[in-house]
Amino acid sequence: MNPTGVYAEFHHRSIHDRDAFWAEQAKLVDWHTPPQHICDYSNPPFAKWFLGGTTNLCHNAVDRHLKDRPDQAALIYVSTETGIEKTYSFRELHAEVQRMAAAIKGLGVQKGDRVLIYMPMIAEAAFAMLACARIGAIHCVVFGGFASGALASRIEDASPRLIISADAGSRGGKAIEYKPLLDEAIKLSAHKPEAVLLVDRGLAPMTMVAGRDHLWDALRLQHFGAVVGCEWLEANHTSYTLYTSGTTGKPKGVQRDTGGYAVALAASMKHIYCGNAGETYFSTSDIGWVVGHSYIVYGPLIAGMATLMYEGLPTRGLAGEANGGIWWSLVEKYKVTVMFSAPTAVRVLKKQDPALLAKYDLSSLRALFLAGEPLDEPTAQWIGQSLGKPIIDNYWQTETGWPALSVCNGVEQTATRIGSPGKPVYGYDVKLLDDQTGAELTGANQKGVVVIEGPLPPGCMQTVWRDDARFVNTYWKTVPGKLVYSTFDWGIRDADGYFFILGRTDDVINVAGHRLGTREIEESIAAHPNVAEVAVVGVADPLKGQVAMAFAVIKDASLVPDDKARLKLEGDIMKLVDGDLGAVARPARVRFVTLLPKTRSGKLLRRAIQAVCEGRDPGDLTTMDDPSALQQIKDLLI
Numbered sequence: 001m002n003p004t005g006v007y008a009e010f011h012h013r014s015i016h017d018r019d020a021f022w023a024e025q026a027k028l029v030d031w032h033t034p035p036q037h038i039c040d041y042s043n044p045p046f047a048k049w050f051l052g053g054t055t056n057l058c059h060n061a062v063d064r065h066l067k068d069r070p071d072q073a074a075l076i077y078v079s080t081e082t083g084i085e086k087t088y089s090f091r092e093l094h095a096e097v098q099r100m101a102a103a104i105k106g107l108g109v110q111k112g113d114r115v116l117i118y119m120p121m122i123a124e125a126a127f128a129m130l131a132c133a134r135i136g137a138i139h140c141v142v143f144g145g146f147a148s149g150a151l152a153s154r155i156e157d158a159s160p161r162l163i164i165s166a167d168a169g170s171r172g173g174k175a176i177e178y179k180p181l182l183d184e185a186i187k188l189s190a191h192k193p194e195a196v197l198l199v200d201r202g203l204a205p206m207t208m209v210a211g212r213d214h215l216w217d218a219l220r221l222q223h224f225g226a227v228v229g230c231e232w233l234e235a236n237h238t239s240y241t242l243y244t245s246g247t248t249g250k251p252k253g254v255q256r257d258t259g260g261y262a263v264a265l266a267a268s269m270k271h272i273y274c275g276n277a278g279e280t281y282f283s284t285s286d287i288g289w290v291v292g293h294s295y296i297v298y299g300p301l302i303a304g305m306a307t308l309m310y311e312g313l314p315t316r317g318l319a320g321e322a323n324g325g326i327w328w329s330l331v332e333k334y335k336v337t338v339m340f341s342a343p344t345a346v347r348v349l350k351k352q353d354p355a356l357l358a359k360y361d362l363s364s365l366r367a368l369f370l371a372g373e374p375l376d377e378p379t380a381q382w383i384g385q386s387l388g389k390p391i392i393d394n395y396w397q398t399e400t401g402w403p404a405l406s407v408c409n410g411v412e413q414t415a416t417r418i419g420s421p422g423k424p425v426y427g428y429d430v431k432l433l434d435d436q437t438g439a440e441l442t443g444a445n446q447k448g449v450v451v452i453e454g455p456l457p458p459g460c461m462q463t464v465w466r467d468d469a470r471f472v473n474t475y476w477k478t479v480p481g482k483l484v485y486s487t488f489d490w491g492i493r494d495a496d497g498y499f500f501i502l503g504r505t506d507d508v509i510n511v512a513g514h515r516l517g518t519r520e521i522e523e524s525i526a527a528h529p530n531v532a533e534v535a536v537v538g539v540a541d542p543l544k545g546q547v548a549m550a551f552a553v554i555k556d557a558s559l560v561p562d563d564k565a566r567l568k569l570e571g572d573i574m575k576l577v578d579g580d581l582g583a584v585a586r587p588a589r590v591r592f593v594t595l596l597p598k599t600r601s602g603k604l605l606r607r608a609i610q611a612v613c614e615g616r617d618p619g620d621l622t623t624m625d626d627p628s629a630l631q632q633i634k635d636l637l638i
């Protein structure tokens with residue numbers, strides 16, 4: 001089948017003339033030695049990109065821009081937690097990164113050593129990541145909101161020579177001490193780091209361990225004029241490892257390369273995000289997540305953009321005042337052109353007055369990108385209408401490192417479709433497979449598992465850290481007799497090639513022989529005007545196999561003052577589902593809560609809700625945000 005249209009042809013070439021396509025994209029970054037071989041897929045499913053080429057992520061993010069834009073903003077740091085607002089030019093960033101690199105080297109870290117970064121959203125966290133990349137050390141960033149248990153298991157898995165941390169994080173103006181959590185985690189872990197480097201923000205006292213702990217302030221002064229060159233690294237040198245969110249179970253240590261990642265990010269900035277050098281990019285994520293790696297630190301900087309790094313709640317201003325318009329005021333002030341956030345953050349803002357958005361001059365902003373979880377229609381419509389800008393849903397995973405489904409307006413202006421994260425991105429050979437037979441589904445609107453044919457494009461995971469077998473068995477062996485990467489998400493593709501993600505493959509329930517996606521039921525319930533958010537899980541039922549249970553957060557709690565009104569609302573919601581999906585999908589109960597159990601990255605923990613509903617142990621909850629949410633559900637069940 002010959003593709004028609006500029007983008008379709010672009011995508012076709014990326015798959016069928018792979019090496020030529022990616023050789024061209026590789027020119028978007030600087031190489032010390034050009035790649036000798038574009039893609040080596042002689043040992044599937046392990047793909048090696050840009051073999052023999054040497055480059056450096058930090059060089060591409062920082063040093064490369066010193067020639068043309070030394071005094072332009074590179075890192076704009078804003079903390080509504082501490083009131084700090086500071087801009088670093090490329091020249092200043094270059095100096096800070098070299099100081100950090102010298103300090104890290106001075107603490108014994110060499111190329112290939114792991115450096116675990118457990119830090120709040122402070123500029124030093126970005127310096128640390130870039131410094132590691134500069135000297136070829138592998139960074140392992142652990143989300144700063146995790147407590148000792150989650151941290152300990154990651155220290156053990158990564159076995160870092162050095163840990164970089166801080167005295168404290170801050171949330172809603174309250175200091176959250178990191179140092180005691182870190183000390184406890186090191187105690188719990190069988191692996192002990194040789195050194196710990198600490199940034200003292202002056203938020204909490206620290207008890208230093210003599211001989212092991214060092215203060216950044218002192219080392220920074222010691223290395224103030226440091227000149228540390230970039231280590232030229234073979235393209236397949238591991239740049240970092242990062243754990244998945246752990247929504248479905250034990251997090252996996254995703255390992256990423258250097259050259260492929262640099263090229264993938266540079267290309268995505270051009271073709272997907274359409275960000276230009278000299279402009280400002282604002283991603284509201286956290287460095288602890290993949291979005292933070294790709295689109296707070298590396299992507300925008302590689303493109304020569306300033307990146308806005310934000311610490312704080314979306315509802316609090318610089319003086320600590322309640323301010324639901326803070327993000328938009330930053331868009332106005334720093335003339336942000338590209339913004340990236342998550343549906344969960346938009347749902348928080350949705351509870352604010354939409355007039356807040358109208359107060360700011362958002363004329364610089366071209367688009368808002370959202371990713372991380374399904375973007376429900378009401379949320380998409382609300383933010384689209386309030387902003388008056390294109391909302392671009394993009395679908396990807398920690399494993400892919402950059403979008404797998406999106407529209408690529410940098411290649412060809414493409415209309416978005418509500419509820420769809422778009423079409424397969426160039427480089428991704430995305431297919432839908434029948435989960436029972438493994439057969440490819442080529443028709444329109446057929447529901448299947450979203451898979452990607454190997455080789456995965458540049459920038460995707462190389463393997464699971466220190467566990468090639470887990471990489472192969474977890475991701476590539478779900479279809480008997482076929483080596484294909486499973487995303488573990490359900491999807492359909494419409495007649496025009498737009499994909500719709502229907503939820504995770506383990507979120508399917510079986511009611512009296514009917515297989516239903518909990519996501520579809522959620523989508524239906526979310527359309528109710530009084531529902532802000534909802535989670536649906538399948539619960540074991542002796543008669544029907546499973547029944548759906550819904551937990552909904554009500555927008556206006558005062559509307560359901562008594563049991564009668566609650567019952568009416570429950571009935572209304574059931575009717576809504578009956579009308580949309582049929583009575584078989586109707587939840588057995590709709591319960592009302594004020595909060596849903598989520599991971600710290602804002603993803604629904606359906607697995608934990610289901611376990612609680614079935615009276616089972618919810619398992620590892622170390623990455624859960626607010627335990628009281630699960631308690632609410634427990635209490636409702638009694």
Ligand code: ATP
Nearest residue numbers: 244245246247248372373374394395396397398501
């Ligand atoms: P774990 O794999 O450990 O269970 P996780 O899958 O939540 O954790 P991430 O890699 O952070 O970890 O999340 C990727 C997943 O998020 C995707 O597989 C998909 O389920 C969901 N997702 C991401 N973006 C979108 C989107 N635009 N639309 C729908 N779902 C999305």
Ligand code: MG
Nearest residue numbers: 244245397488
């Ligand atoms: Mg996952």
